[in-house]
Amino acid sequence: MQSFHIALSWSTSGAGGSGRVVETLTDYLPRLGVEVKGAVLAPADVAERTDGRLQLLAPSGTGGLKRLVASREMILHALKTAKPDILASHFALLSLPAIDKLKAQPFVVHFHGPWAEEARVQGSGKLAIAAMLQVERAVYRRGDRVITLSKAFADVLVRDYSIKADRIRIIPGSVDLERFILPPSKQTARAALGWPEDRKILVSVRRLVPRMGLGNLIQAISLIRKQHPEVLLYMVGKGPLQKQLQEQIVSLGLEQHVVLLGFVPDELLVNAYQAADMNIVPTLALEGFGLIAAESLAAGTPALVTPVGGLPEVVGDFSSDLVFESTSAEDIAAGLKRFLSGEVPMPSPEACRSYAEKHFAAPLMAERTVAVYNELV
Known part of the structure; x- marks a missing residue:
């Protein structure tokens, strides 16, 4: 053919x-x-x-x-x-x-x-x-x-x-399963990026545009930081909202909890997924599949997603707990707290990887x- x-x-x-x-x-x-x-x-x-x-x-x-x-x-x-x-x-x-x-x-x-x-x-x-x-x-x-x-x-x-x-x-x-792989250890991945070992690290890989919902994610971090001061969110990506998001971070006093990393080359993107405890996808609209959620699973890191477009189809059958109730800052915060508090167990890197291999x-x-x-x- x-x-x-x-x-x-x-x-x-x-x-x-x-x-x-x-x-x-x-x-x-x-x-x-x-x-x-x-x-x-x-x-x-x-x-x-x-x-x-x-x-x-x-x-x-x-x-x-x-x-x-x-x-x-x-x-x-x-x-x-x-x-x-x-x-x-x-x-x-x-x-x-x-x-x-x-x-x-x-x-x-x-x-x-x-x-x-x-x-x-x-x-x-x-x-x-x-x-x-x-x-x-x-x-x-x-x-x-x-x-x-x-x-x-x-x-x-x-x-x-x-x-x-x-x-x-x-x-x-x-997903390119030969590229997005399990790390030898999370500490190894963090060392490659210079990320701290003693924090609970979240990552969000998104273009800095309105439909990605990044303002809601920053607001969610402000809602949980007192209860979980160990949380550190790295936001990977660039776009027209960079100045606005940075101003939001400063106005909420989140400089020690949210960091805009800007563009990260593809060769380091795998390390970012591997080094994080969770990958957060807070999209507001138009997410047909959610490739970054599948890539994150392949690298051994669970992806928590909003119930938008195809995102729940990527992770929902793996664990319905990975899907937030809505796109609101309050529901994102509630979903994060369930995992951070241990109320809901975090899927293991091996389980994430296995699911990605079977489906993607x-x-x-x-x-x-x-x-x-x-x-x-």
Whole structure:
């Protein structure tokens, strides 16, 4: 079987979790007999890094219209020469230019999130949001199958895009289990980062933007610090809210309890998960899967999450205690106190790792994807 993929990015460059899905499929589908070709907008050296499987759609700085023209030409060329059995879309806008040529082509949409809704949350104008929604609807409704990472996003497809449920397939995301591993000890991981050994350390790896709920998490720490003065929260990530969050930390007198670390390189991110006692995901909206929760489990650290989107699907079957009652600071604080006080036992690193291996292995995601492709071939 041959597949052709059109996407924003490969790996983690520029498109977050969707780029990791593309990377995983590019690596693992060929091991299952599915040849992968495709085009992405980033990184610039994608052809070299994927042994020619993926090509650069257009150089960095190329205008939007030229990108769309290049996308159409790339798809039409693939249909004429490679004649793939499956055309897979990972970003609606890049697939739209060739949609008129896809009537007889098995077409799979990999739905990574509601583009228009994400733009609305980020403050885009009404006309732009309406245009995005129309693009999405046109592409998603053309899909013979629509693959999404969670039931939460499957529900979004039905409710907001009128996609029939029998065309939707849920395939959870995957974790690089060779990278996210158990540490020799938590002390070793903390030593690598220069983190203290005598504190109860929480970590939150999030972009510093409003929908991530980081202000509520900081407020939750203020609610528990007197009862649990040993708590220390490291917030990993950068974004436009950095100044506002720092001001909140100072105004609440939490300088000894909350530290904004800013950007942490990927090679140290594993250490951050390993060194923490808990990983906190306080998202307010639009969390289709929650890759960071799965990564944390793979590294042996439980992830406590808000009941938003696909987050409960990642950890809920492992332990329902890992899901906060709501996104409020009060409920986050209550959930943290249950673990910090010992009222609820902390899942062991080995149990976290075992659960991740069973549910979020990359070969498993690839196998499920091939099964969906086979429905159409």
